[in-house]
Amino acid sequence: MSAVFEQIFQVGFLAAIIRIATPLAFATLGEMFSERAGVLNLGIEGIMLLSAMTGFTAASLSGSLWLGVLAAVLTGMLMGALHALFTVVLGLSQHVCGIGVTLFSSGLAYFLYRLIFGQQSVPPNIKGFQTLPIPILSDIPVLGPAVFNQFALVYMAILAIPVAAFVLYRTPWGLSVRMVGENPRAADSAGVSVIATRFQAVILGGALMGLAGAFLSMAQFNAFTFGVVSGRGWVAIALVVFGRWDPWRSAGAALLFAFVDALQLRMQASGLGHIPYEAFLMLPFIFTIVAMAVMSRNAVAPSALLKPFRREER
């Protein structure tokens, strides 16, 4: 028992949690912005996949990882705009549009990837992001190597949490986002454009989902595979509920999920008994479902979530 315990609290384990949490944190924050404005974005899974693909492609063609990140972010924004066009401007069902965006983006990602790289027996890869130790901080025992000897994108994710909280709670735009998600009519009568605010929030959310995709294909796997996202987008949606639509709590939820995921990876590796490895793979998903069941009763979603806003209605 103590051996397992020791293994858990190794530096490597902490570092793994942080790494697993990074794309989830980006994605969860992205989904949170969208939902705070009243728009559920089920396109997240596909947006992450397409961004992972465009980011990987841009990086591998240009040789610049940051150009890849830029491509991924732009892709995310573009797909966010598409979702916003359907759900915010045209007021279509957010559920079905999100599924549509996911199917469309995934299809496009597979199609373009195959078109650009052809069918290869060994999937092409790139030299992805390298760890970037932060001087002094990385020398702190345990915490240093785990948190401050990471990829640049990890630092961005850590920074993104307070920034997101600041934007949401301390800026006029953030207030508008919260207002259009709670009572769009109130925002409208105060002279705030509901359509524009929601559009911006969904696009910002798309950009963050793009970063999540970029991390997967350029820092975590250094390649694009069809399973590169494998449900992380759906998990992020659950984490937003779990995190009660708050940046800090959402990030905390991502960390908790990452802990469970890292744990199951460790347990797989340590070959615990005769349990098939799939049981461990299932674990984070079951954990998420159970967590939602525990949290959802008291969770209060933004009041106007899923509700389209139309001006002249009678």
Added chain:
Amino acid sequence: MFRLEVRSSTPTWFNFALPLLAIGATLILCSGLIALAGAGVLEAYGVMFTASLGDSYAITETMVRATPMIFTGLAVAVAFRAKFWNIGAEGQLLAGAVASCFVGAIPMPGPLAMVLMAVAGAAAGAAVALVPATLRVKFKVDDVVSSLLLNSVIYYALMALIEGPWKDSFSGYPISPPIEDSANFPVLLEGTRLHLGVVAALIAAPLIWFLIVRTTLGFRIRVTGENPEAARYGGIHVERVLISTALLSGALAGLAGVSEVGGVHFQVMSDISPGYGYSGIVVAMLARLNPLGVVPAAIFLAAVMTGAEAMSRATGVPAFLSDVIQGTALLAMLVALLFTAYRIRRVGVAR
């Protein structure tokens, strides 16, 4: 200036015109990708058409392909009518496949085996669908997310089976042992793969239509979906309706798995469904959630899938075009549906 105006009713011909409009728009939009791949648009679509609907054998192949999507399309249509957002048809299909494979491997008379396979598969699908429905009714958990997450859980469970106890010890491949020969669904047309499941799907569609339109359960499903509050005040037990809908929807999705095991693969492997559960959503939406419309919509998607493979071989355009077409068709259909609720009117500008 143009304005959207609320319609009081929709003409019947819209049911046919809108999906055709959406499909037309989809094909035009996706032709850009064919051109991007350096192939002739007409040629590519031509190959797709002849390979999927060009001769009677191709048509039977397309029908075989359409069958699981008719089932999942019906599953989604029923669920969405009640606004039970069942995105889990994929997992329910897999559960149905596993259960029917388990039953089919037990030696017993063929007809009995087939009936029991269907019962077991439907029950397994229903049991899986019960989870998100119960979570929603009892714990207010969003059914979209839980049914999506459950897909992954079921997938890993299936993998654990075929890489564990069911693993082919001879070849080492992760595939289940085959079902008994006697349990294989009979082929209806010599020289084709047209099996009993195809007929079952074609019978299921009008049955489900009848259920939705002509029964009190169908009435309750429709009212609950459109306005749960009014339904509750009107004496409808909304929770019970949601659970019944989930059971029905899950059972239909489970039957998709049964039909694939009994009629096509005769065993279970990891890629037994190339996303038929998700395609069911596209099918249901193209059909405007009308069970009768599910059949042509599923045939369309099946034709795209079968055709895309041939097109890829002939022109080099990646077969993933069929995935793009599915996504685009779903979005195009949603936009087209705007015409059912609104009409566009030219209005004078205030001066």
Added chain:
Amino acid sequence: MPAPLIEMRGITKSFGAVKANEAVDLSVAPGEILGLLGENGAGKTTLMNVLFGAYAPDAGEILIQGKPVRITSSADALAAGIGMVHQHFHLAPRLTVLENLLIGIPGKTGRIDRAGGLARLAEIGRQHGLALDPDLPVSALSVGEQQRLEIVKALFRGARLLILDEPTAVLAPSEVDGLFSALRSMAAQGLGIIFISHKLNEVRALTHRCTVLRHGRVAGRVDDPANTTSSAMAQLMCGHEIVPPARGPSAPGVAVLTLEGISTSHHSGTALRDISLVVRAGEILGIAGVSGNGQRALAEVISGVRAPDAGRMTIAGQKVSRFSPREVQALGLGRIPEDRMTTGLVTNLPLADSMVLPRIGTAAFSSKGLLKPDAIRAFAEEQIKAYDIRCPGPMTRAGALSGGNLQKALLARELAFDPKVLVVSQPTRGLDIGAARFIHEKFLDMRTKGCGIVVIGEDLEELLVLCDRIAVMYEGRIVGTLDSADATIARLGLMMTGAEGHS
């Protein structure tokens, strides 16, 4: 008289075939309180929504201090110095008072200007006696405080013209005085105020001048409301003298609905505390009260949507045991809900479906789980004819009908099965006079036929006309019941603030 602060000229606005406003002229001077009077559906709210930029007028112009302006959004209206307090507040309950106030206000160096907001809020509070706690969530405010917040919000944005749409509908009579003194103080400082109402006594007490709308047109103007009789103004509003429907003497029979010691917990809305009521066959009982004092919970318990924690209820002498809508219906209860669109009808389905909804499981419309489409259709057609419901047919989407026709459809569906008790909430809210009149006559008809009726409402005048007895609710209790012969608006108003009243 000073130059007008704002002037509307020839405003016309139609919705489909309905002309909500036709060639309306209106002006307000600085320091003036203008009453905008009219029955429900006369076009008051539409006109104000045009002024506030929510609707684009089909014709006409708006002038501010003599200069024509185009107002196409609320942002334009705010910039032009127009503020509006809507009937349904435009507030986000989960955000704080200050956040609701600062929405749409540009910040300081990219941040919300909290200090500036607090200072302005305090200043406005001092000026007009409108104090509010800035950090409370709006959900913690009383209805009166929420209204105060809406007014402060408008002033915060520098409104010089304040529009209030039926502001007293949600207030207890005592709160009305506070509102009026704040409005007078604002007018004294040069603000223009448009006060929308259909309550004549309030208009006469508060306003300097009145514009009266009828059927979307200006029916007349009153230059000295304080010295004009209510009946003269009422005549302008209705076009004829209002003759209340004749209510014959009541002949109450056996008790058809009894509540004994009904209490509920307060996990949603106001809790009911020890409610006891008796409704007899052939009488109409009114339930009066300021909105939010437990009326909704009471209606929910009686209609079987919510089970009480304690107490006993009988319908037609039989005990209600399970409190399900189906059970109370089976015992003979009919119900017309407060909110037609959300709890009454299914707007996206054919009208016929909504009309048979509560009885779909009965032999009339189904057998052995199969629907009888012909019977459903025939029933709907019959009722459409009998109640003169204006629609293309039973297969029309219910949502396409007007409010009055929807209310008739709901009435038809409940009355078709001769209920022993009928429970209605806000039966004529938002209806025009003709439709309201029709509904009232149907109620009196049912009363003659021996049906017991409970009318839950906020409009005291309507209750006085319709009911044999009126019970008053306050904070989930019934504070007293008056025979309508003894009831006056003043007496009911006093009871609505919690004062015990004995008949």
